[in-house]
Amino acid sequence: MLTISDVPLEQRYEQAGMKLKISTRSARRRATRYAERGLAGLVDSRLLQPSHRAVAPEWDDTCREVLDSFTNRSNPTMRTVLRRTNALHLERNPGAPLPSEPVAYRRLRELDKGRYTFGAAKQRRSVAERPQGVMGRLRADRPGQFVVLDTTPLDVFAMEPVTGRWLNTELTVAMDLYSRCILGLVLRPISTTAQDVAAVLFQVVTPQTWGPPDTGDVPAPYVGVPETLLAQETGALPDTIVVDHGKVYLSQRTRAVCQRLGINIQPAIPHKPTDKPTIERFFRTLRQQLLEHLAGYKGPDIYSRGRNIEDQAFYYVPELEAILREWVGIYHHTTHQGLCDPLLPKVELSPAEMFARGMATAGVLRLPASDDLRMEFLDVAWRSIQHYGVEIDGRRYDGPSLNLHRGTRSPFGGTHAGKWPIMVDRDDVRTVYFQDPDTRAWHDLEWEHAPGLDAPLSSEAAAYTRTLSQQADRHVDAGAALDHLLERYSKGAVTSRREKNLARRLAAGPSADRAIPTTAGASGVIDLVAHLENRRNKVEVTDDLDVFEQFWAEHPDQGAFEVFDE
Numbered sequence: 001m002l003t004i005s006d007v008p009l010e011q012r013y014e015q016a017g018m019k020l021k022i023s024t025r026s027a028r029r030r031a032t033r034y035a036e037r038g039l040a041g042l043v044d045s046r047l048l049q050p051s052h053r054a055v056a057p058e059w060d061d062t063c064r065e066v067l068d069s070f071t072n073r074s075n076p077t078m079r080t081v082l083r084r085t086n087a088l089h090l091e092r093n094p095g096a097p098l099p100s101e102p103v104a105y106r107r108l109r110e111l112d113k114g115r116y117t118f119g120a121a122k123q124r125r126s127v128a129e130r131p132q133g134v135m136g137r138l139r140a141d142r143p144g145q146f147v148v149l150d151t152t153p154l155d156v157f158a159m160e161p162v163t164g165r166w167l168n169t170e171l172t173v174a175m176d177l178y179s180r181c182i183l184g185l186v187l188r189p190i191s192t193t194a195q196d197v198a199a200v201l202f203q204v205v206t207p208q209t210w211g212p213p214d215t216g217d218v219p220a221p222y223v224g225v226p227e228t229l230l231a232q233e234t235g236a237l238p239d240t241i242v243v244d245h246g247k248v249y250l251s252q253r254t255r256a257v258c259q260r261l262g263i264n265i266q267p268a269i270p271h272k273p274t275d276k277p278t279i280e281r282f283f284r285t286l287r288q289q290l291l292e293h294l295a296g297y298k299g300p301d302i303y304s305r306g307r308n309i310e311d312q313a314f315y316y317v318p319e320l321e322a323i324l325r326e327w328v329g330i331y332h333h334t335t336h337q338g339l340c341d342p343l344l345p346k347v348e349l350s351p352a353e354m355f356a357r358g359m360a361t362a363g364v365l366r367l368p369a370s371d372d373l374r375m376e377f378l379d380v381a382w383r384s385i386q387h388y389g390v391e392i393d394g395r396r397y398d399g400p401s402l403n404l405h406r407g408t409r410s411p412f413g414g415t416h417a418g419k420w421p422i423m424v425d426r427d428d429v430r431t432v433y434f435q436d437p438d439t440r441a442w443h444d445l446e447w448e449h450a451p452g453l454d455a456p457l458s459s460e461a462a463a464y465t466r467t468l469s470q471q472a473d474r475h476v477d478a479g480a481a482l483d484h485l486l487e488r489y490s491k492g493a494v495t496s497r498r499e500k501n502l503a504r505r506l507a508a509g510p511s512a513d514r515a516i517p518t519t520a521g522a523s524g525v526i527d528l529v530a531h532l533e534n535r536r537n538k539v540e541v542t543d544d545l546d547v548f549e550q551f552w553a554e555h556p557d558q559g560a561f562e563v564f565d566e
Contacts, residue, residue, distance in 0.1 A: 055099045055107045062089045063108060067117050071128045075118055078108055131269070138242070140178035142362030143221070143355055146266075147183060147204060147238040148175045149249065150279045151192045155287055157296040158189065158317045166296075169317060171286075171324070174200050175279045177242070179355035180339055181221035182282075182328045184208070187321040194251040195426045201257060202377045204238060211329020221332070221355045240264040242276060253379060260376050281338075282331075290327045294320075375433060375442065378423040382416035384409075389445065390422055390432075393459065397422075397432050401443035411437065428456035 007015075010024075017027040033041030063085045070076055082104050089096060099107065116124040140146045151172045158169050170192045174184035184203030186196050241258065243249035245267055258265050268275040291297055296315065315323065335348040341357055349357070383390040385405050389398030409418040422445070423433040430450040434443050 054103050056096065058093055058096065059085070059089050059099065060107070060111060062092070063111050067112060067115055068128075070117050071124060075121060078105060078118065081117070082108060129269070138177065140176075143176055143178045143181075143358040144238050146177035146240050146242055148177055148242045148276050148279045149173070149197070149200065150244065150276055150283075151246070151248070152283045154187070154320075155291050155298055156294050156315070156320065157298055158315060158320050159296075169320070171283075172196055172200050173279060173282065174204050174241075175282060176221065176238075176351075176355070177278060178358050179221065179351045180278060180282070180336060181332055181351040181355050182210070183221060185321070185324060185328065187317060187324060189317055192248050194248045194253045197248050197251075197254050198257055198377045199427075201241075201254075202374070205261075205373060210325055210332060212326050221352070238263060240266050242266045242268060244268050244276070245270050256380075257377055261373075285331070286324075286327070289331075290324075294323070372442075375423045375435070378425050378433070381422045381424050381432070382419040383422050384419055390420070390434075392422065392424060392432065393429075395429065396448050397445035398448065399434070399443055399445040401434055401436060402445070404438075424459070426459040429459050430457055 013027045013031065014024045016031075017024045020027065030042060035041075063081070066081055066085045066088065070081070082101075085108075086098050086104075089098070098104070112118065114127065116127060138146060149172070151170050154169045154171050156169070157166045159166060167189050169187055169189050172184075172186045172188070172192050173182060175181070176183055184200035186192075186200050186203075188196050241263060243265065248254070250265075250267070255265065257263075292299075294315070332352045333350050335350050337348060339349050339351065339354055340347060341349065341354070381392045383392060385402050385408065387406055389396055389402060391397075405420070410420045412419070412421070420434070423435075425431070425433075430447050430453055432445045432447075434445050435441070436443060
């Protein structure tokens with residue numbers, strides 16, 4: 001029996017080369033290096049040689065400078081960047097050698113890594129504004145400690161019920177940072193306003209229903225504040241809200257609500273969406289798991305849009321919001337890879353499970369939402385109480401709760417000394433709210449023209465109605481004025497940007513005869529068609545003499561008329 005020592009050495013080199021798929025010469029060379037230096041001799045000698053830079057450091061510095069110059073500009077081509085780099089390098093270093101074209105392109109790709117000069121311009125600007133040094137991370141220890149708010153354009157076309165036009169929508173969401181649970185959600189056509197942010201905050205502090213209608217009895221996440229319980233008497237509130245620097249989030253209304261309720265406002269870094277990564281990831285999950293499967297999906301940008309999207313099926317804005325709220329119920333019970341408890345690092349949890357663990361660990365107090373809490377999210381109008389009631393933006397409100405306070409001064413001091421606070425819902429100006437100082441009870445004050453309206457009327461629509469009534473048309477009621485606005489908008493006769501936005505928001509809202517569920521704080525619009533029909537069916541008084549004749553017939557014993565000026 002032959003042993004390995006009996007096999008000729010050259011034959012052994014040949015067998016080793018065939019096994020390693022190398023030549024016999026390479027196998028002989030490796031064996032020689034191993035015999036001389038051991039295992040170190042098997043390392044490729046080319047890897048041990050010192051590397052020589054093919055590009056001068058001065059050229060690299062010039063290229064970085066040129067790349068930085070395109071941070072706030074449109075995307076260039078790689079050839080343009082190389083030409084500018086070479087020209088600037090020769091200007092500063094006359095006669096200096098330039099790298100070859102393949103080497104220059106390879107080096108340019110290395111220097112551009114992480115800059116996105118040839119990628120998305122928005123991402124390039126965001127990276128450029130990233131703070132230098134060690135970056136921390138905002139962490140929450142319990143539910144309700146930090147609530148993140150943000151707004152994003154929705155990647156689905158919606159339909160205006162009245163005019164039948166396509167329009168864009170914006171989604172405003174409030175997320176609990178600890179559990180990633182959605183606490184409030186509002187979908188609005190065109191753009192988000194400060195009133196919509198207040199509506200989302202109202203949902204945060206009041207119990208909400210998520211998921212399909214048949215799961216309405218399942219308790220939804222509802223945050224509380226154990227530390228500030230003694231300071232708050234109105235209900236369960238978040239400690240801090242994290243927002244960006246948008247006007248709707250830092251408006252006087254939002255800051256006033258948070259100040260009255262003791263909620264801290266923590267602005268994120270300007271122009272840096274990654275400062276709120278959890279809610280940005282939620283928007284991406286929403287697009288990938290729901291929006292791209294809906295009719296009317298248009299993609300995240302114009303380059304992702306399909307052909308003839310407008311010819312597909314569609315959803316009305318309230319219907320689309322109802323779909324979003326049902327999907328959030330599914331989202332709450334879906335496991336997340338990035339959501340875990342530090343005590344269970346390898347266990348993936350869902351937002352609902354994380355919220356339950358937070359309640360078991362820190363404790364959450366569920367307090368009933370009172371009328372005082374609801375009123376904190378409304379605007380305050382300081383007015384005097386006259387014999388006819390109170391007047392707000394040209395509208396007169398009255399009610400029996402004002403009888404004991406007509407013509408009296410309020411006990412409040414300060415800037416509005418002597419005036420009474422009236423809470424106004426800008427999404428529905430048909431009714432305002434007054435708190436009796438003696439009983440601390442809230443009372444409704446009705447607008448004198450509210451009986452002629454069949455659905456909520458926003459303050460924006462009311463202001464337009466008043467402006468339009470001063471023009472040539474001289475409309476006598478809000479319904480006819482808004483009907484005229486939507487008619488002109490559908491014909492393309494509206495040219496003002498403000499009137500266009502108002503018409504779109506009115507047309508996209510639910511009408512009174514459509515049973516579409518709305519969220520707390522959501523505004524509706526007037527059913528103009530039904531309202532106009534009711535107005536036509538009513539008997540109109542064409543002459544003031546008819547009024548006096550009718551009154552005289554009903555009160556024959558009245559000796560005279562009392563005429564007074566209000």
